[in-house]
Amino acid sequence: MIEIGRLCVKIAGRDAGKKCIIIDILDDKYVLIDGETRRRKVNILHVEPLNQKIEIKKNASHDEVSKALDELGIKALHTKPKQKTAKPLKKRKTPEQLRVRKEEKRKLRNIFKPKKKEEKIEPKEATLEQKAGLDEDKKEEKTEKKAAKPKEKKITPKKKE
Amino acid sequence: MPAPRLRSRSLRKVFRKVPGGRVSLHHKKKRPKTAKCGNCGASLKGVPRAFPFRMRSMAKTKKRPERPYGGVLCSRCMRQAIIDKTRQ
Numbered sequence: 001m002i003e004i005g006r007l008c009v010k011i012a013g014r015d016a017g018k019k020c021i022i023i024d025i026l027d028d029k030y031v032l033i034d035g036e037t038r039r040r041k042v043n044i045l046h047v048e049p050l051n052q053k054i055e056i057k058k059n060a061s062h063d064e065v066s067k068a069l070d071e072l073g074i075k076a077l078h079t080k081p082k083q084k085t086a087k088p089l090k091k092r093k094t095p096e097q098l099r100v101r102k103e104e105k106r107k108l109r110n111i112f113k114p115k116k117k118e119e120k121i122e123p124k125e126a127t128l129e130q131k132a133g134l135d136e137d138k139k140e141e142k143t144e145k146k147a148a149k150p151k152e153k154k155i156t157p158k159k160k161e
Numbered sequence: 162m163p164a165p166r167l168r169s170r171s172l173r174k175v176f177r178k179v180p181g182g183r184v185s186l187h188h189k190k191k192r193p194k195t196a197k198c199g200n201c202g203a204s205l206k207g208v209p210r211a212f213p214f215r216m217r218s219m220a221k222t223k224k225r226p227e228r229p230y231g232g233v234l235c236s237r238c239m240r241q242a243i244i245d246k247t248r249q
């Protein structure tokens with residue numbers, strides 16, 4: 001049953017249930033298929049041969065397969081080939097560009113750096129006495145004492161001539 | 162009285178016979194059953210064992226195999242179903 005041009009149904013994988021034609025027999029295990037499925041190599045255990053057979057040459061192109069299948073009323077799968085895009089060439093950066101990049105990086109680094117704290121002289125905490133206003137009374141007492149002291153002058157005895 | 166966090170119905174209760182002979186109540190996390198084949202009942206590969214709220218956030222391709230009857234029949238049953246259909 002496994003021969004070139006045999007109509008089959010794929011029974012495994014994501015193409016299961018789709019019809020295809022055997023295009024080539026690769027060895028005693030594998031065949032090449034094309035049709036509603038993707039054009040690919042498959043294990044013969046993964047295809048179920050049908051009664052129909054199409055006359056097709058070995059390794060026929062996808063267009064030939066699709067034409068042959070059109071006669072049977074089966075639409076072959078058409079995939080658009082991927083457009084090849086050229087890989088962008090890598091360019092070496094000039095020393096100036098490198099310098100600019102380095103500076104930018106340094107700037108960014110500085111953003112996240114914690115700023116140095118300015119040493120602030122914190123005023124001493126007010127004591128309870130200061131808060132209560134008792135401290136002022138003490139100051140007044142001190143000033144009074146100071147004022148009283150200079151008044152007390154030592155009386156030195158005058159030397160007799 | 163169990164701990165307040167265990168008094169919710171988000172945990173399932175399991176009665177376990179402990180070595181001392183008494184039966185104690187254990188609280189286990191709930192987990193959904195694995196998906197089963199509609200024909201033979203075999204557990205399906207490629208279908209995650211997750212709650213619907215997690216399945217909703219998953220991509221369609223992550224929820225079931227990408228083949229006909231994926232997530233419904235196992236691969237063996239699907240193959241047999243297709244063969245039966247073609248041989249009719």
